[in-house]
Amino acid sequence: MVAAAGIPMYDIPFLTIGGGMGSFVMLDYLRIYGVPTSQMRVVSNIDHPWQTYEFLTRCSQIPRSERIRSDSSSRPDNLWGFPSYALEEAWKEKNPSYLWQILTEPILNDYWTPRAGTVFENLEREAKRINYWDMLVKGQVRMVRRRAGGGYFTVVTPPDGAAPTKRIIFRSRFVHIAIGYPGLKFLPDLQEFRTKHGDYQRVVNAYEPHEQVYEFLKTRPGTVVIRGGGIVASRVLQRLFDDRERHNLQTQVVHIFRTFVSGSHGPHIWSRRKGGDGWAYQGFNYPKSVWGGQLKAQMRKLEGADRAKKYKEMGGTNTPFRRRWQEQMRAGRSGGYYHPVQGTVDRVEQSRDGRLVSYVRSSDGIVREPVSDYIIDCTGLEADIAEHRIFADLLQHGGAFRNPVGRLEVERHFEVKGTANGDGALYASGSATLGGYFPGVDTFLGLQIAAQEIADDLARRGFVKKMGPLRSTSQWFKWARNSPV
Amino acid sequence: MVPTLLGRIQTRLLMLATVGVVITLLIVPLLPGSGPLSGRYANGLLVIVAVAVLGVVWELIYHFLMQFRWEKDWPTLFGLLTLVPEGLVLYFLLRSGAVDFIDPVSPAAFWTHFTVVWVCIWLVTNGPMRVPFIRWRFRGGRVL
Numbered sequence: 142m143v144a145a146a147g148i149p150m151y152d153i154p155f156l157t158i159g160g161g162m163g164s165f166v167m168l169d170y171l172r173i174y175g176v177p178t179s180q181m182r183v184v185s186n187i188d189h190p191w192q193t194y195e196f197l198t199r200c201s202q203i204p205r206s207e208r209i210r211s212d213s214s215s216r217p218d219n220l221w222g223f224p225s226y227a228l229e230e231a232w233k234e235k236n237p238s239y240l241w242q243i244l245t246e247p248i249l250n251d252y253w254t255p256r257a258g259t260v261f262e263n264l265e266r267e268a269k270r271i272n273y274w275d276m277l278v279k280g281q282v283r284m285v286r287r288r289a290g291g292g293y294f295t296v297v298t299p300p301d302g303a304a305p306t307k308r309i310i311f312r313s314r315f316v317h318i319a320i321g322y323p324g325l326k327f328l329p330d331l332q333e334f335r336t337k338h339g340d341y342q343r344v345v346n347a348y349e350p351h352e353q354v355y356e357f358l359k360t361r362p363g364t365v366v367i368r369g370g371g372i373v374a375s376r377v378l379q380r381l382f383d384d385r386e387r388h389n390l391q392t393q394v395v396h397i398f399r400t401f402v403s404g405s406h407g408p409h410i411w412s413r414r415k416g417g418d419g420w421a422y423q424g425f426n427y428p429k430s431v432w433g434g435q436l437k438a439q440m441r442k443l444e445g446a447d448r449a450k451k452y453k454e455m456g457g458t459n460t461p462f463r464r465r466w467q468e469q470m471r472a473g474r475s476g477g478y479y480h481p482v483q484g485t486v487d488r489v490e491q492s493r494d495g496r497l498v499s500y501v502r503s504s505d506g507i508v509r510e511p512v513s514d515y516i517i518d519c520t521g522l523e524a525d526i527a528e529h530r531i532f533a534d535l536l537q538h539g540g541a542f543r544n545p546v547g548r549l550e551v552e553r554h555f556e557v558k559g560t561a562n563g564d565g566a567l568y569a570s571g572s573a574t575l576g577g578y579f580p581g582v583d584t585f586l587g588l589q590i591a592a593q594e595i596a597d598d599l600a601r602r603g604f605v606k607k608m609g610p611l612r613s614t615s616q617w618f619k620w621a622r623n624s625p626v
Numbered sequence: 627m628v629p630t631l632l633g634r635i636q637t638r639l640l641m642l643a644t645v646g647v648v649i650t651l652l653i654v655p656l657l658p659g660s661g662p663l664s665g666r667y668a669n670g671l672l673v674i675v676a677v678a679v680l681g682v683v684w685e686l687i688y689h690f691l692m693q694f695r696w697e698k699d700w701p702t703l704f705g706l707l708t709l710v711p712e713g714l715v716l717y718f719l720l721r722s723g724a725v726d727f728i729d730p731v732s733p734a735a736f737w738t739h740f741t742v743v744w745v746c747i748w749l750v751t752n753g754p755m756r757v758p759f760i761r762w763r764f765r766g767g768r769v770l
């Protein structure tokens with residue numbers, strides 16, 4: 142039927158959709174396990190795997206020179222995690238203090254985390270080494286459908302002029318979906334304001350470009366309202382405080398926490414997280430043991446409501462405790478220019494002189510009405526997975542269904558439940574699979590854990606040979622010498 | 627490290643049986659002491675066995691202490707510093723004659739041997755171990 146419609150069709154045994162970090166890590170694993178580039182393609186609308194990641198980190202105030210929130214041995218360019226980023230940076234910069242920090246983290250020091258630039262440079266090196274661009278096909282994926290006879294069809298719209306037809310089709314035994322966050326979701330009151338006033342300059346999301354805020358504040362004193370208590374709020378605060386210090390500014394910051402954490406919190410002495418001054422403190426986006434320890438082992442056994450409960454227990458917005466940030470906030474509180482408050486915002490309106498008024502109701506009943514020049518939404522709310530056409534189609538026609546927290550239900554080996562077809566399998570990794578048997582999915586190490594599970598499942602199905610200690614070691618030497626896999 | 631209880635014990639036993647034994651074979655001739663080399667080797671290897679057996683109890687204690695940590699992790703530094711209590715307990719057990727199948731050793735020989743083996747194992751488990759065993763760190767340190 143497809144052939145009769147005159148749409149060109151390509152046979153590729155393994156196809157990954159997305160072309161961001163998730164696809165890259167998957168292909169890196171399979172290349173190292175021994176799959177040739179001729180057997181795999183990645184369909185993407187971006188040119189290099191770290192493009193979206195870099196855009197989002199840059200917007201949220203992490204340029205290449207700043208450090209991301211990720212463990213030293215979570216290296217998407219190196220599946221062994223050895224040598225860690227800390228060893229590499231210490232060696233390259235001849236700076237042994239990094240080694241001291243990594244040795245004493247998180248007890249005497251903050252967690253050591255890599256520079257964004259270190260991550261991107263290494264990704265580029267690895268992408269070249271595995272011939273990533275030989276596998277890249279530019280295009281927009283419309284849908285993935287099961288085909289009679291096993292495997293899947295993937296319908297792609299190539300860029301204008303790149304193909305003779307408007308659509309092309311891939312026929313594959315295995316498909317991997319790693320399309321990242323379905324989209325940003327704004328806080329409802331902010332969305333309402335933006336729509337009503339058509340104002341996208343003063344009410345902004347931290348993940349969209351908002352350099353105008355910082356530029357404006359350099360020209361005259363102003364007030365900024367920050368919403369949210371996570372890592373992005375920390376970053377934005379740092380930028381405001383840094384600018385204040387560097388350019389001698391008068392910026393005032395009102396910081397609204399919906400949940401104001403005033404100390405250690407948790408139901409039991411064995412499950413208590415540190416916190417204070419509004420924030421919940423945690424080194425990384427999940428408790429560390431989700432990536433290999435106790436929590437990972439526990440979650441793997443849980444189903445349904447028990448799993449959802451466990452997610453809730455370890456969830457909640459949080460940020461790392463960093464000494465520099467603590468100093469800045471302390472200075473801000475005592476200097477009277479940083480005002481953290483608890484509250485929920487009923488609505489945002491424009492004042493007579495054109496500024497922004499937030500109507501904030503605290504849990505003790507007090508209503509505050511801070512007036513500001515800008516509002517930065519740092520809550521990082523994510524849209525529903527069905528906002529993305531590929532997932533919407535899979536949920537409607539592909540047999541896929543939702544997990545206990547509302548996202549895509551996957552097996553322990555990341556096969557999307559309900560989508561099996563003959564000898565084929567459909568896998569997913571990344572943010573869309575949060576709520577599964579493995580929690581840390583939307584992280585570097587989580588993408589690697591998923592990729593390893595998938596690669597091992599592909600080995601069980603005979604697509605590739607499972608990688609044992611000997612191949613692993615010889616491949617590591619190839620990585621170290623930067624020679625092709 | 628983010629170990630599980632079983633992972634801790636398995637990693638300890640594997641490391642002592644490999645790195646521990648190799649380092650012992652290399653270092654024993656260099657340690658102060660008298661008597662035939664074969665006897666000193668036997669003694670050195672018995673110390674490794676004692677670290678392994680006592681270690682199972684230690685791992686239970688560490689696992690219990692780890693429960694007070696929100697992250698359920700075991701920081702790198704802990705893995706190094708635990709050599710102090712473990713070394714002291716073993717040393718006094720040996721001195722007191724409680725472990726009578728191990729001949730009394732000089733403090734210098736014991737501490738050199740114990741510390742070198744400990745540091746080597748700590749270094750290997752904090753990096754190179756992941757090169758041959760790619761699944762090890764995702765399984766809480768389990769090898770089986």
